[in-house]
Amino acid sequence: MSFIVRRLFLAIFVLLGVATITFVLSHSLGGNPIYAWLGRAASEHPALAAQYVAKYHLNDPLWVQYYYYLAGLLQGNLGYSPSRGFVPVITVIEQTLPYTIQIAFFALVISLVLGVTLGVVSARYHHQIADKSIRAFYLAGICSPSFLAAIVLLIVFSLELHWLPSGGSVGLNISNPTPITYLPILDSLIEGNFAYFSSAIQHVLLPSLALALVNFGVVVRVLRSSMLDVMHSNYIRTARAKGLSENTVFFKHGLRNAMISVVTLSSILVTWLITGTIFVENIFAYPGIGQYVYQALTTQDYPGLMACTLVFALIIVATNLVADMLYVAVDPQIRLS
Amino acid sequence: MTSESAKEEDTTRASPTHERLGTILYALRSNKGVLIGASLVTLLIVTGLAVFIAGILHGRITPYNPIQQDVGPALAAPSWAHLMGTDDLGRDVFSRVVAATPNDLAVSFVVIAFSLIVGAFVGTYAAFRGGLVDEALMRMTDIFFAIPALVLAMAIGIALGPGITNMAIALMIIWWPPYARLARGEALKIAHQNYIEAARMSGAGRLRILLEHALPNISVTLLIYASLDVGTVILIYAGLSYLGLAVRPPSPDWGQMVSAYQDYTFSAPWLPLFPGIVIALGVIGFSLLGDGLKDTLGAS
Numbered sequence: 060m061s062f063i064v065r066r067l068f069l070a071i072f073v074l075l076g077v078a079t080i081t082f083v084l085s086h087s088l089g090g091n092p093i094y095a096w097l098g099r100a101a102s103e104h105p106a107l108a109a110q111y112v113a114k115y116h117l118n119d120p121l122w123v124q125y126y127y128y129l130a131g132l133l134q135g136n137l138g139y140s141p142s143r144g145f146v147p148v149i150t151v152i153e154q155t156l157p158y159t160i161q162i163a164f165f166a167l168v169i170s171l172v173l174g175v176t177l178g179v180v181s182a183r184y185h186h187q188i189a190d191k192s193i194r195a196f197y198l199a200g201i202c203s204p205s206f207l208a209a210i211v212l213l214i215v216f217s218l219e220l221h222w223l224p225s226g227g228s229v230g231l232n233i234s235n236p237t238p239i240t241y242l243p244i245l246d247s248l249i250e251g252n253f254a255y256f257s258s259a260i261q262h263v264l265l266p267s268l269a270l271a272l273v274n275f276g277v278v279v280r281v282l283r284s285s286m287l288d289v290m291h292s293n294y295i296r297t298a299r300a301k302g303l304s305e306n307t308v309f310f311k312h313g314l315r316n317a318m319i320s321v322v323t324l325s326s327i328l329v330t331w332l333i334t335g336t337i338f339v340e341n342i343f344a345y346p347g348i349g350q351y352v353y354q355a356l357t358t359q360d361y362p363g364l365m366a367c368t369l370v371f372a373l374i375i376v377a378t379n380l381v382a383d384m385l386y387v388a389v390d391p392q393i394r395l396s
Numbered sequence: 397m398t399s400e401s402a403k404e405e406d407t408t409r410a411s412p413t414h415e416r417l418g419t420i421l422y423a424l425r426s427n428k429g430v431l432i433g434a435s436l437v438t439l440l441i442v443t444g445l446a447v448f449i450a451g452i453l454h455g456r457i458t459p460y461n462p463i464q465q466d467v468g469p470a471l472a473a474p475s476w477a478h479l480m481g482t483d484d485l486g487r488d489v490f491s492r493v494v495a496a497t498p499n500d501l502a503v504s505f506v507v508i509a510f511s512l513i514v515g516a517f518v519g520t521y522a523a524f525r526g527g528l529v530d531e532a533l534m535r536m537t538d539i540f541f542a543i544p545a546l547v548l549a550m551a552i553g554i555a556l557g558p559g560i561t562n563m564a565i566a567l568m569i570i571w572w573p574p575y576a577r578l579a580r581g582e583a584l585k586i587a588h589q590n591y592i593e594a595a596r597m598s599g600a601g602r603l604r605i606l607l608e609h610a611l612p613n614i615s616v617t618l619l620i621y622a623s624l625d626v627g628t629v630i631l632i633y634a635g636l637s638y639l640g641l642a643v644r645p646p647s648p649d650w651g652q653m654v655s656a657y658q659d660y661t662f663s664a665p666w667l668p669l670f671p672g673i674v675i676a677l678g679v680i681g682f683s684l685l686g687d688g689l690k691d692t693l694g695a696s
Contacts, residue, residue, distance in 0.1 A: 063476075069538060072535065072538070073538055073539050073542045076536075076539030076542070077539060077542060077543055080543070080548075084552065087556075146399075162518050199676070199680070199682065201683070202627060202631075202676050202679035202680040202683055203672070203675075203679075204631055204651070204654075204675050205475060206651075206654055206655070206658070206672065207654070207669075207672030207673065207675065207676055210654070210658060210661055210665075210672060211669070212663055214661060218661070218662050218665065225662075227544065234424060242604050249561075302583070333543070334519040334544040334545075337546070337547075337639070338638060341499045342658060352547075352550075353639065356550070356639055356640070356641075357640060359554075364554060367547070368543065368550075368551050371544055371547050372542050372543050375543070375544070376542055379542075390471065
């Protein structure tokens, strides 16, 4: 329990640190922090600018500004987005985040399924031809930028084979599901809107596969090496000595313990997948946060960029916490210490 | 196995350090991955240096001027005249790819060298000093780990403004903390070993222990980590370049070329493919080389 409490404190501390970094950065943009809040709008809407100067005490000493900045963040006030017609950034985040969660979820599932399967095969037949080919395959993936993977998939499955759509989140003329969980794919399933569901799955497949292909390698690598470590431990020898079949020893005793390392890894994996969405969503025109980051970057939408940095950090800190809890659940040694 | 037998052969004639180096080189040479990696890396570095030197001498080694338009028909497929085809403005893509080689290499070497030096000093200092300094370093790295490297580099990069130098600075700011953390861990491992205690008892000052005894002993671990890290910096820099933060058109840069050419994915797929594949090949080269170094040096 105290482990989780310690982690929770660390998470809060880290978020505060990230907010401090964005605060510092907001002061280095164009010399006046008002640009970090309103971007171009600062000069186009003087009334709004004056309102912001008053609200965030932008003419006061730094520590006063810092206090109001943090207070504003806690209230969900992230400024206005010049690249999206000055709607509040928090609204843009609310609209785009569900799509990014969808991509990241499918990418995580594909990475884990592919990574664990190939990792097991690699460990089972290590130093044999299967192991070597798997290594070549994941090395090519790990070393490729995600935009290359996205373009290759686009050429193969969309241009050449015509199997999957080349972009967007859902086909034309398909009615959106009513928001329940705010995740469109899940909502369409709950509502029974199968036209939306199947179209949305087809649209999410290529971008998430592109992300998975450049990231699953790390799962193979970690699972393979921890599997080889585990298989040399004493309790495996005991299990073998008891006369259990090699398959039982490998899967029930070996894999179960080696999977702990994969749980720890998942949080790092989420970090990479989330970063990758910036490129992949842009190439597949998928309306998530990644595409917003790209758009904000090319139009100097500072409030949007600052907000996305914070949101990314929040997602990562939250995943780390979940991973820690899972870690406690699967590894009794942590609970006891 | 191979390294042990090589060691036995050498013992009769070589001095200890000589013998160790021989063993390492032998093990490296017999590793196919290292050979492929070393060839790719050599090719890149030689190309990069050649382009750089040619630039200083106001000449060029590329078949065409990389920024000159209409050297061939627009959007021509790869041929002997244009190895990687031509782009929408009739520029030679191969010349552009070659001309961009020094950018990625220079940025990754500078960032890695800076991180190695700063990380090694700060990490070892924190480990030997302990207390508040150590705690501050560890908590700072915690914060840096919570933001994806690319996003943080992007945020700092925007504050600094676009440009290759500014991207290198942004990457330097965020890249050294993991090195400091690694150096700290390694320094803690050796802090209570006999030779450090002996140096301390013989009256050596903190700085002298740090420079003469601690740093040389943790340098191998750090160098192995760094060699595996070069590829990661190339990938992140390519990402920043793709996002338009590194160079201004018409200057060629690998990542920027992919994003500029991605609209032609369906009409001229080779345009975004070639620069993308070159990035991947560079990363594969450094990664294979680093893996080989880790296996060989880590074992011996």
